[in-house]
Amino acid sequence: MTDQEKEIVAKASVPMSIANGFRWLFLVIALLLVLFLFFGNKLWEGAAWYDAFTAKAYIFLLWDIALMLLSNVLRIVFTARYNKIVKKL
Numbered sequence: 001m002t003d004q005e006k007e008i009v010a011k012a013s014v015p016m017s018i019a020n021g022f023r024w025l026f027l028v029i030a031l032l033l034v035l036f037l038f039f040g041n042k043l044w045e046g047a048a049w050y051d052a053f054t055a056k057a058y059i060f061l062l063w064d065i066a067l068m069l070l071s072n073v074l075r076i077v078f079t080a081r082y083n084k085i086v087k088k089l
Helices: 003-043 048-088
Strands: none
Touching: 003 048
């Protein structure tokens, strides 16, 4: 593989890596929030501040999971494009 081809392959893999990074970021945020909600239901059951927080947390989780799904779809699209570029070389 020539240097020019290596550069093309490296350039094509950047969007795929960025989408994968966002996917991991949204996954970690969702995991931490779900764990907080799980243990919070056991520790602070009936607390007014926790009840107010859970309503907002579930809405935030909905958007977080939607963005994680979007980044998954983008990663699949970028991976298909990357594979097509590599196949041409």
